[in-house]
Amino acid sequence: MNNILLLEVKNLSKSFGGLRAVDNLSFKLYSGEVLSILGENGAGKSTLIKMISGALSPTKGEIFFENNLLSRLTPRYAQKIGVATIYQELALADNIDIPGNVFLGEEIAKKIAGFGVLNKKRMIEETEVLLDKIKAEFKDLLVTTGEISGGQRQAVAIARALRKSAKILIMDEPTASLAVNEVKKVRELIRELKKNGVGIILISHNIEDTFSVADRLLVMRNGRNVGERLISRTNENEVFALIMGITGE
């Protein structure tokens, strides 16, 4: 595991009414590291990453990015400092074409009389470069994302996340709806990003994903961090036991 501390989460909690979705949770993420967060449905994984990506504000606790405390984090600010998130539902606007989705919220534009005018040509060109990088192929970039397959949508979402050189990439169930060869591609991509020093948080149900690409794992149960392990020093049985809450820890 190499070097720089990218993210430190300290005693983070989030309550919805009486429900504690995330409960006093802490962890660290280093550059060039893949951290897999595991847990059953409702364990609080999605709530946790939504706080880190600025989509939800924590009830309590602190998030440090490169040793700076982030307060009042918004999705836009998180993107700006290099925290990219791919949500499970992908957050694509299915009435807009592929380059439009890749650059949504951060369009390449020229100012004409104070008015932002889309630079569609450059967005198309840069989308091609991004998609080439992840080896995704499209016959036609100007179709809407409502017209393409699940794997292609994932590719668009990944291209979108990589648009700016992200330091942290959060992926929520990236392989959930993919065909086998597409899963392989996503895993290769994760390894590639890791080589480039990106810190990756991988939320997955798929324990195979975890053992195939992660360096470390963290198990959540009822919103709490119930165990962290190095992949090299654990096995699937132990991980299952942690997830299910079978004691012996």
Add this chain to the structure above:
Amino acid sequence: MKNINNKHRKLLTTELILLVILIIFWIFLLKMSPYFFTATNIKNIFNQQAVVGILAIGQLFVILTGGIDLSVGEVLALSNISLALLTVNGCPVPLAIILVLLLASSIGFFNGFMVYKLRIPAFIVTLGTMSIALGATLLVSRGMDIFGLPSCFSGFMLKHILGLPGLTFVFLLVVIIGELILRHSVFARHIYAIGGSLKAARLSGVNIKAIICSVYTISGFLAGVGGVLQTCLLNMGVSSTGATYNLESIAAVIIGGASLFGGKGSAIGTFLGSMLMVTLYNGAVLMNINPFWQLVILGIVILVVVAIDQLRKGTMLYE
């Protein structure tokens, strides 16, 4: 990964279909009535279309975000009455126009602010402002029409700008600017994103509050412009002038291929939609159909178009 040029083919389908329907309709009317293709009648169609068409462009911006503005007709009426009252009482015309446009835009902004801030469905908010604007119109006019306006209003109807009647010129200008904004601006990209997926827009950092407030302000502003043009058209202030415009502006937008669910539609489409609607009215008059049937026919057209949109979307409310 090349081959990116078939966008135009797809973009134009809705508008092309509309144009074909419109031409068929025109040929039909041409055969049925000797009066259809006369200069007077064509001018009539354009004049009728201009006011409702301008309202419809404003309505389009709102509908693209998945909202609706039920107050445009009454904001138009309030603008018409206010402009008449101001100018009859000696306010200089340019100043009166600016004041009226400001009033209309503020009502629009209020709509947007309430829709965003209080998360109240747009049809409730705008139903409320519709009632307020209607009440205000009747209060300030005491329910009466206002005559004796400065001659520049009726004079505008005789003016030609770049060879086009003044009213038509303003309308086409609004359509062209609207289409340019919708096609090329970052602002419009965010409008479409909100209409397509509010969640995606929010997670992408789109400034939803600014966009929502802006589209309703645009709708209010254009209702004000419609009110000014209506004043030219009528050469008086008429308190009941807004009555059918709400429905008609919505009809023009959805006949023009926009989705009531948001995220889909164009200014060109709305232009063609309003032209089809006005031709429908005009044709009914020329063919001596009882004018009350116009509303029935319009209602049927709206239901058919919305039903097609719903089926295309593939979701049923009560399934």
